[in-house]
Amino acid sequence: MTRRDFLTKWFIYALALLPVWFLEVYVLSRLKFFGVSPMLLPVAAVTVAVLEGSAAGGAFGLAVGVICDAVYHTNGAMTLGMTLLGAGTGIIAQYGVRQSLAGCLACSAGALVIIDLCRVVWRLAAGVAPLQVLLGVALPEVLYSLVLVPLVYLVFRWVHNRTQFATLF
Amino acid sequence: MKDFFRHNGILILVIAVLLALITLVVTAFTGGVAAPISNAVNVITTPVRNGLNSLVNWVEGIYDYSFQYDQLLAENEQLKKRIAEMEEEIRQAESANTENDRFRNLLNFQTKHKEFQMEPATVTAAGASNWESTFTISKGTSSGVEPDDCVVDEYGNFVGIITEAGLNWSTVTTLIDTDIELGGLIGRTDGAAILEGDFTLMGQGRLKLSYLPENTELVAGDEVLTSGKGGVYPSGLVVGAIESVHTDVSGMSRYAVVKPAADLDDLQQVFVIKAFDIVE
Numbered sequence: 001m002t003r004r005d006f007l008t009k010w011f012i013y014a015l016a017l018l019p020v021w022f023l024e025v026y027v028l029s030r031l032k033f034f035g036v037s038p039m040l041l042p043v044a045a046v047t048v049a050v051l052e053g054s055a056a057g058g059a060f061g062l063a064v065g066v067i068c069d070a071v072y073h074t075n076g077a078m079t080l081g082m083t084l085l086g087a088g089t090g091i092i093a094q095y096g097v098r099q100s101l102a103g104c105l106a107c108s109a110g111a112l113v114i115i116d117l118c119r120v121v122w123r124l125a126a127g128v129a130p131l132q133v134l135l136g137v138a139l140p141e142v143l144y145s146l147v148l149v150p151l152v153y154l155v156f157r158w159v160h161n162r163t164q165f166a167t168l169f
Numbered sequence: 170m171k172d173f174f175r176h177n178g179i180l181i182l183v184i185a186v187l188l189a190l191i192t193l194v195v196t197a198f199t200g201g202v203a204a205p206i207s208n209a210v211n212v213i214t215t216p217v218r219n220g221l222n223s224l225v226n227w228v229e230g231i232y233d234y235s236f237q238y239d240q241l242l243a244e245n246e247q248l249k250k251r252i253a254e255m256e257e258e259i260r261q262a263e264s265a266n267t268e269n270d271r272f273r274n275l276l277n278f279q280t281k282h283k284e285f286q287m288e289p290a291t292v293t294a295a296g297a298s299n300w301e302s303t304f305t306i307s308k309g310t311s312s313g314v315e316p317d318d319c320v321v322d323e324y325g326n327f328v329g330i331i332t333e334a335g336l337n338w339s340t341v342t343t344l345i346d347t348d349i350e351l352g353g354l355i356g357r358t359d360g361a362a363i364l365e366g367d368f369t370l371m372g373q374g375r376l377k378l379s380y381l382p383e384n385t386e387l388v389a390g391d392e393v394l395t396s397g398k399g400g401v402y403p404s405g406l407v408v409g410a411i412e413s414v415h416t417d418v419s420g421m422s423r424y425a426v427v428k429p430a431a432d433l434d435d436l437q438q439v440f441v442i443k444a445f446d447i448v449e
Contacts, residue, residue, distance in 0.1 A: 022214075026221040029295040035372050036299045058181040065185065069192055070210040072298045073333070073340065076192035083185035087178060119300055128347055129368035137372070141299050 009163040013048060013060065016159045020044045020152055025071055036137060038145040039112065041068050043152045045086045046111045050097065050104045051160045054090030061086020081118070085111045104153045105146065112142045201316025203309075203335035211305070211338045215293075218338075219307065222293045226437065283403060286444040288312055290320075292436045293338070302329075302346040302371055306439060309335045319395075319402050319442040326430040327395055327406040328439055339441075343433050344408065345376045352396035353378055353408060353427075360385045361396050362425075364408060370426060374433060375412065378425040387414050393427050403445040 024040040031037070045064040049057025065082030072078060089107045097103035116138040123134055188206070195204040203211065211218075233241065272278075288308055296303035308314050318331045320341050329343035342348055346366045353364035360382035367377040378393060391411040397404025409429040416423050 022217060022221060025297045026218060026294055027225060029297045030225060037297060055178050055181065058178060058185075062181060062185045062188070066188065066206055067210060070207040073301065073303070075196045076189035079192060080185050080189040083181060087181070123300075123368070133369045133372075137299050 005163075012159050012163055013156070014063070016155050017044055017064070020155060021067060021071075033144055034140040036141045036144055038148050039115070039141065040145065040148060040152055041071065042082060042085065042111055042115055043108045043145060043149055044156065045082050046089045046108045047104050047149075047153050047156045049086045049089035050093040050107050051099055051156060052090065053094055054087050057090030057093075058083050058087030077118075081115065085114065101150060101153050105149050108149045109142070109146055112145050116142055201331070201333055203333050207333070208335040211335050215307075215337055218293045218305070219291075222291075283405065284446045285403065285442050288314060288441040288443050290314075290339075290439055290441055292439060296340075301348070302343040302366070302433070303332070303340050304343070304436065306339050306341055306441070307337070308441060309337045309339050311336050313443050314339050314441050315443070317401060319406065319445075320439050321406060321442065322431045322436060323438055323440070324430075325407065327408045328431045328433070328436065330402075331441065341439070344429055344431075345371045345374060345433065347371065349376070351402055352398040354394045354396040354404070355382075355385070355387065355411070356392035356394055357388070358382075358385050358391075361398070364393070364395075364427070375426050375428055376409075378411065378427050379422070381414075381423045381425060387411055387425055389413060393425075403442060 020040050021044075024038065028040070029037045041064050045057070045061040048060040052060070061082040061084070062079065064086070065079035068074065068078035068082055069076055089111060092107060093099060093103060097106060120131070120134045120138055123129060124131060128134075192204050192206060290306040290308040290312075292304050293307050294305040296305075306320070314331060314334050316331050316334050320328045320331065322328050327344055329341045329346070330349065331339050332342040332348070333340040344364070344366065347368050349364070349366040351364050353362045354360070355362065355378075362381050363379045365377050365379055367375075370376055381387070389411055393408045393411060395402055395404055395406040395408060407430045409427045409431075411425045412428045414423055414425045
């Protein structure tokens with residue numbers, strides 16, 4: 001793969017991330033179901049990791065994590081967390097999960113549960129609220145996000161099918 | 170796993186750790202001024218945010234007109250009645266004011282009034298996180314907006330506090346968020362208490378009034394204002410009304426649930442109080 005192919009491919013992936021990002025932050029944040037809005041940015045990182053493998057997943061997770069920190073006000077935690085999740089998902093996808101919607105759903109479910117588990121444990125430790133109240137936010141959030149996984153998967157699968165060059169970081 | 174390490178995986182991890190550390194340190198030391206990366210992300214996306222916000226508002230307007238027309242008509246009728254009642258109240262207040270001025274002159278009392286330096290701003294995005302209650306506005310440090318400035322709606326009701334200020338955007342943490350804690354004053358009894366966000370109540374759009382003064386009988390509907398104690402936030406801003414009074418789990422103290430006066434779900438225009446002064 002030439003350098004130009006490489007840049008073109010990731011430029012298209014970055015472009016594909018924009019509608020997902022804007023949909024989550026500027027549209028779906030106003031359309032709440034059961035009092036919650038979905039998390040699409042982590043799903044985007046996981047989807048790319050499933051399709052492209054660990055190194056590419058880690059790098060894309062890093063970029064998504066930076067955006068997540070700006071969006072969720074997480075002070076750097078999402079930058080590191082999404083990089084690890086992207087790389088971890090890529091490794092799992094390379095060895096244990098098929099590059100399909102089902103595989104993407106399974107990995108997204110795992111990633112979303114890990115993210116919300118961290119949030120719940122952090123708030124439990126800080127005494128912010130009892131467990132059942134925290135789960136009352138976490139569970140609908142994960143479920144609502146999972147409903148939208150096929151949409152995100154379709155976007156990135158489309159990009160993947162049209163830019164099937166080997167990914168070497 | 171080998172692929173990850175062979176293809177610059179370590180380098181990616183090192184960059185992630187460094188970026189996370191830089192963001193953490195910068196956020197900790199800048200005291201509410203947006204970190205460079207966060208500032209850049211939000212400045213670059215400002216045109217998109219403004220455009221999408223206008224589009225979503227337009228669609229919502231059409232939806233309201235199409236599907237909630239009867240409801241809007243009923244609301245309009247109610248508001249007309251409320252305006253008539255308020256006009257009567259204003260007439261009575263004007264008469265009371267004149268009388269008050271006469272007494273002040275008689276007793277040589279000085280009048281007090283508040284002077285606010287306000288900056289109008291548009292709400293450009295709702296908070297995307299379900300774990301906090303925030304929104305983004307269209308003004309930032311370039312307009313003189315700073316962290317800890319108070320934000321009110323068009324009726325002067327307290328909405329929240331600026332917690333992160335970027336170049337042409339700011340994040341407002343609303344009064345129901347768990348990070349909020351400020352002095353409150355019960356209008357009818359003049360009793361001081363503490364207003365604080367509570368995660369359980371945040372989902373219901375309510376907040377808590379804690380450390381209630383002993384032997385104070387509170388009534389649902391009692392107005393709660395900011396006390397202004399400490400001088401960080403102005404006094405007398407309307408926070409909301411007491412909805413109910415409860416005893417906490419320990420059974421030792423009471424707290425009240427307050428319904429905010431500002432409609433936090435439907436804010437489009439807000440005003441940032443950049444500076445305030447009590448003039449005598």
